[in-house]
Amino acid sequence: MGRWAPDSRGRLEHAAMELYGERGFESTTVAEIAERAGLTERTFFRHFADKREVLFWGAKAFQEFLVSNVDAAPASLPPIDAIAAALGTAADDIFEVRRDLVRQRQAIIDANPELQERELRKLASLASALADALRRRDAGDPASSLAAEAGIAVFKIAFEDWIHGAGERTLSDGIRASVDELRRVTGRQRPAARR
Template sequence: MGRWQPDARGRLERAALELYVERGFERTSVAEIAERAGLTERTFFRHYADKREVLFAGSSVLQEVLVDAVARAPESATPMDAVAAALEAAAAVLQERQEHARRRHSVIDANTELQERELIKLASLSTALAGALRQRGVDDASAGLAAEVGIAVFKIAFRRWVEQAGDKELSQFIGESLTGLKAVTADA
């Protein structure tokens, strides 16, 4: 293995994503990920429960960003305004990792099991957003609805962002999706 090198988690994440893109998720083993990262399988399992989790490790950070942004929204903000602020905060964090997000998205899109895991992650984010809204005094039904709609907006904007050919930022896609939401609900 050689001398100890820092950032084992980051090295494992980069190695896994490289291998998933090169070979596919199904044809990549934990042993191969660890070897590419210059680490042992044991070290891999200290950081991740299985090879799927390498792709979803950032979920807790994203959840914190969303919840904190809802909590910091002005008292006068409507539930959807608070959710929009949370989505903007998430966009700022994710924008720095656009190429990683594109590669990760392509791996997830190619595997049904990973697509299911992504849906679970999004459901968890929705639950956390709803909880943050309830902390602001929003009733259960409204909090759940605003959170679900917010995650739907995020999901659509994120997909457009990673699949784009241009240089638009994620926050622009979120803004467009929120505008689109207002347009489709105006007649309701």
């Protein structure tokens, strides 16, 4: 097997995260990543187009996962619940199992404005793909866009809490709590109007 070991992708990813964290994203070269992983540059480029893709390939996978979950949700499920259910499943299946790597990645992105802008663009594209998935469910407009954007807002806030928290709550619990809070916040209960 040697350098074709089935985990070369994972080794490259771990090596890249370590180096980005130690030296900064800008100062790290592909040659250094390959060396740290005990692989060749050639192998790196078999897996990733460039050093940025190591950070962002997961965003594409995350989007595909969410969209296929929304597509597969029961037709009776309201838009916001279809989004929330997909996010909860992604939280368990994608994020919870690789929490350390996700945290490492986030620290790298938080330290680099250019990567932050890229991350925001990925989230915007995710919202737009989810809105399209809701339209396929005949959720209509602007309900589809609003439910998708609200879902991303919920995810952002739950994710931040999860990434900076002490691990006392799972991401999917955080997402559920965040959806409930969104319902409360957008509800019509004005303190002065109670009777």
